[in-house]
Amino acid sequence: MLIALAGNPNTGKTTIFNALTGSHQHVGNWPGVTVEKKEGFAEYKGERIRIVDLPGTYSLTAYSLEELIARNFILEEKPDVVIDIIDSTNLERNLYLLTELMELTDKIVVALNMFDEARKKYRIDVEKMRRILGIPVVPTIAIKGQGIKELLREAVEGKFNLKKPEYPRDVEDRIKRIEEMLKDHHLENERWYAIKLLENDGDVVKKLQGIGARDVIHAAEHFRHELEDIYGDDIETLMASFRYSFSHGLFHEVAEPINVGGVTITDMIDHVVAHKIFGIPIFLVVMYLSFNFVFQVAAPFQDAIDLIFNGKDLSNGAHIAGLIDLSYSWMAGFLPDWLSSFINYGMLRGLAAVLTFTPIIMLLFIILSILEDSGYLARVAFLLDRIMRKMGLEGRGVISLMLGLGCNVPAIMSTRALRNERERKLSIALNPLIPCGARIQVFAFLTSLFFAKNQAVVLWSLLLISFAVVGILGYIYSKTIFRGEVEPFVMELPPYRLPTFKGIMIHMWEKSEGFLRKAGTIIIGAAGIIWLLAALPWGVEYGSEASYIGQIAQFLGPAGHLFGLTPEAIIALFFGFFAKEVVIDSFTVLFGSKQALLASMTQLQAYSFLLFLLFYTPCVATLATIYQETRSRKFVFFVVIEGLALAVLFSFLAYNIGLLLGVGG
Amino acid sequence: MKRIYLEISVIYAAFLASLSLYYGIMEILNSFGHLPYLFLLTLLTLFPGVFWKNFEKKGYVMVALILLTLAALLLSLHFSGTKDIMGGFSLILVSSLLFYSLHDTLRELYSGLSFYIVGLFLLLAIGVLQLLILAAEILDYYILCIGESCTPYSFSLRPEYLLFFLGLFALYPFFHRWEFRRKER
Numbered sequence: 001m002l003i004a005l006a007g008n009p010n011t012g013k014t015t016i017f018n019a020l021t022g023s024h025q026h027v028g029n030w031p032g033v034t035v036e037k038k039e040g041f042a043e044y045k046g047e048r049i050r051i052v053d054l055p056g057t058y059s060l061t062a063y064s065l066e067e068l069i070a071r072n073f074i075l076e077e078k079p080d081v082v083i084d085i086i087d088s089t090n091l092e093r094n095l096y097l098l099t100e101l102m103e104l105t106d107k108i109v110v111a112l113n114m115f116d117e118a119r120k121k122y123r124i125d126v127e128k129m130r131r132i133l134g135i136p137v138v139p140t141i142a143i144k145g146q147g148i149k150e151l152l153r154e155a156v157e158g159k160f161n162l163k164k165p166e167y168p169r170d171v172e173d174r175i176k177r178i179e180e181m182l183k184d185h186h187l188e189n190e191r192w193y194a195i196k197l198l199e200n201d202g203d204v205v206k207k208l209q210g211i212g213a214r215d216v217i218h219a220a221e222h223f224r225h226e227l228e229d230i231y232g233d234d235i236e237t238l239m240a241s242f243r244y245s246f247s248h249g250l251f252h253e254v255a256e257p258i259n260v261g262g263v264t265i266t267d268m269i270d271h272v273v274a275h276k277i278f279g280i281p282i283f284l285v286v287m288y289l290s291f292n293f294v295f296q297v298a299a300p301f302q303d304a305i306d307l308i309f310n311g312k313d314l315s316n317g318a319h320i321a322g323l324i325d326l327s328y329s330w331m332a333g334f335l336p337d338w339l340s341s342f343i344n345y346g347m348l349r350g351l352a353a354v355l356t357f358t359p360i361i362m363l364l365f366i367i368l369s370i371l372e373d374s375g376y377l378a379r380v381a382f383l384l385d386r387i388m389r390k391m392g393l394e395g396r397g398v399i400s401l402m403l404g405l406g407c408n409v410p411a412i413m414s415t416r417a418l419r420n421e422r423e424r425k426l427s428i429a430l431n432p433l434i435p436c437g438a439r440i441q442v443f444a445f446l447t448s449l450f451f452a453k454n455q456a457v458v459l460w461s462l463l464l465i466s467f468a469v470v471g472i473l474g475y476i477y478s479k480t481i482f483r484g485e486v487e488p489f490v491m492e493l494p495p496y497r498l499p500t501f502k503g504i505m506i507h508m509w510e511k512s513e514g515f516l517r518k519a520g521t522i523i524i525g526a527a528g529i530i531w532l533l534a535a536l537p538w539g540v541e542y543g544s545e546a547s548y549i550g551q552i553a554q555f556l557g558p559a560g561h562l563f564g565l566t567p568e569a570i571i572a573l574f575f576g577f578f579a580k581e582v583v584i585d586s587f588t589v590l591f592g593s594k595q596a597l598l599a600s601m602t603q604l605q606a607y608s609f610l611l612f613l614l615f616y617t618p619c620v621a622t623l624a625t626i627y628q629e630t631r632s633r634k635f636v637f638f639v640v641i642e643g644l645a646l647a648v649l650f651s652f653l654a655y656n657i658g659l660l661l662g663v664g665g
Numbered sequence: 666m667k668r669i670y671l672e673i674s675v676i677y678a679a680f681l682a683s684l685s686l687y688y689g690i691m692e693i694l695n696s697f698g699h700l701p702y703l704f705l706l707t708l709l710t711l712f713p714g715v716f717w718k719n720f721e722k723k724g725y726v727m728v729a730l731i732l733l734t735l736a737a738l739l740l741s742l743h744f745s746g747t748k749d750i751m752g753g754f755s756l757i758l759v760s761s762l763l764f765y766s767l768h769d770t771l772r773e774l775y776s777g778l779s780f781y782i783v784g785l786f787l788l789l790a791i792g793v794l795q796l797l798i799l800a801a802e803i804l805d806y807y808i809l810c811i812g813e814s815c816t817p818y819s820f821s822l823r824p825e826y827l828l829f830f831l832g833l834f835a836l837y838p839f840f841h842r843w844e845f846r847r848k849e850r
Contacts, residue, residue: 265842267775268779268783268842269779271775271776272780278758278761278762278765281758282758285751285754285787288751288754289790292751292794292798293797293798296798297798297801299805300801300804300805300808303808304808307808307811312812314812314813320812456751457750460751
């Protein structure tokens, strides 16, 4: 048996999918998070049921990739049952998709999710809804696992006697005539094809052209013009308004508002956090508090990890040995000194340097998960939507940019949710300018050394510069190379929820896992290579001018003078091209101690370096993803040049203005 | 919700807003207890007096205003924190939200209560975060002390701790939110 899960974004579809299949998957409040098809299996009375999670969509037109994936799956794979997951707190709006699904299949189970939240807003008559629609309707509270068993039972054993929504007589007559004509072409679900032909659905027209149904296409075109003349509007608007009328009517049949004013806690909070004056300051304060919390609370965990790996030099001159020292001494008993030194002071120390910053990454993702799961991040997208529109991007563009704070790779992939190619390319071009988690890790490392007292303020300033540059460049691009109109889009605002501890931990782990895996593979390898370059050729002093790394530094060194970048900093940036975390490794291996690194740069040089790192070319994985998404080498080249140009500009300005003003010298 | 409790809540919110603004400015300037700021604090704590005609229990309100102004003045001489520009900005924002809420909350309107609740929650969130940061600092101090002979940890009280505990007493209208109205009668 095959069950497909359909629904609007943010209805708890992924949570229900997880509850049914037992798998762990990202659950969020951001619209458009489920872009690809996901599968799992559930057991019911010994029967193995295949469950497919379709992308979240608001309708089933042919305008976006998600909508096409969802409807083609239902048409071609013919699932035994489609479960339509509805956010009952936004019942009326969610019913629109149901009307479209009812045209596509007869076997639908309606899951009224977030039923507990909805009860605060309306009295919903579930039985009446079941009677009107003729299909099973099950109230669920996915986040608490309530109603999931009933949902599965109804999907397997429920009675289906679907009463399809009907259009006005003029429309119905024409749909039936097209249906009759389609019978010769042996299509299943002729009514749906007839409706879509009438709507002039591009994908369906193409499909019917392919099977030689040109006569039907011409007839549908004729009927369409007739209807447009009768109703005085274009067919798309007409059909959408008929469906909205159905969902509006159904809503008023089954739901009765409880509070006359209809003001909920969500409405009250939105009144303030989406306020045109207070909204942005609140967002800035929330971001600042988050970063302040992350850095301060991570400090004891970082110091503990540092102590465990590297030991400690005591004030009386004694030394507490760390794991690396102990491992070195142990290996020295059976390995040559250079090899033991390579493994421990090259690879292990590099690994430890990165591990020291995992508490920051984990806490950062905990905070991001709380903001996301509570529903606040969706408000931020809404709040910034006005600004983003000026940049030529719609609301979902904000979400992909904010995902970039975690990692640019999934953020660039998430641009698939954008409706048109122009906005997609614009979003991809801007995404690498948002500092990812790895860059933030390096910022944390350097600010903890050079700006210990104002760590949060310095990081906050870097983020503000990044957002400002993204805004200005977006505006310029949207008026020049990516010129065009912004598609209209309704921003989904899910109700505020108290995030669950389990949910936060799962999200934090999903996002941090990648960093840890990278630490165990790429970073440990990169640390080894850097150590070798600093130690070879044999016999030279480690990291000296005669070593390979010293020679590279001498070669690249002059390029950094204009920006205050030291040769070591340039080497670190060079290795950062493979993965940004490697910048930490490079400094750790090159300097050996934090004191030596601290002595190598002034605060101004460090800030200039941070600005360079903020913008310069993204890592290899990000560039590969950009190529995969655009299939254009020119575009990849453009992104590299864009980043380098910005890095050079900001670093140069900051360093030279700072020198002129005598700041941070 | 009894009218007297609502009116006292509004005066109390003004007291919290004044203290937040005072401590916010002090955190930015890194100075405490100067006379002009104490004068400003007094004026702001008495600010609900501007809506005098909207109060029904005028006698109680008068007493509460005087007592809270005195309390604000006494508290303002303590909790001298360190310089924290963004921390100060956060407190000033909380203060703005609370001041903005006063008039409409007094008139039992949702729009006022919305600002009251968000301002208060932000104040409580800042307090919780600062308390967690304090716990982390203590833990970090003792981790760094391993192998060394250290004196017991000593810390200066930040105003956010005080405002957090004072803020808990202002939650009363939140539990009576259903009695508020969407628009003016």
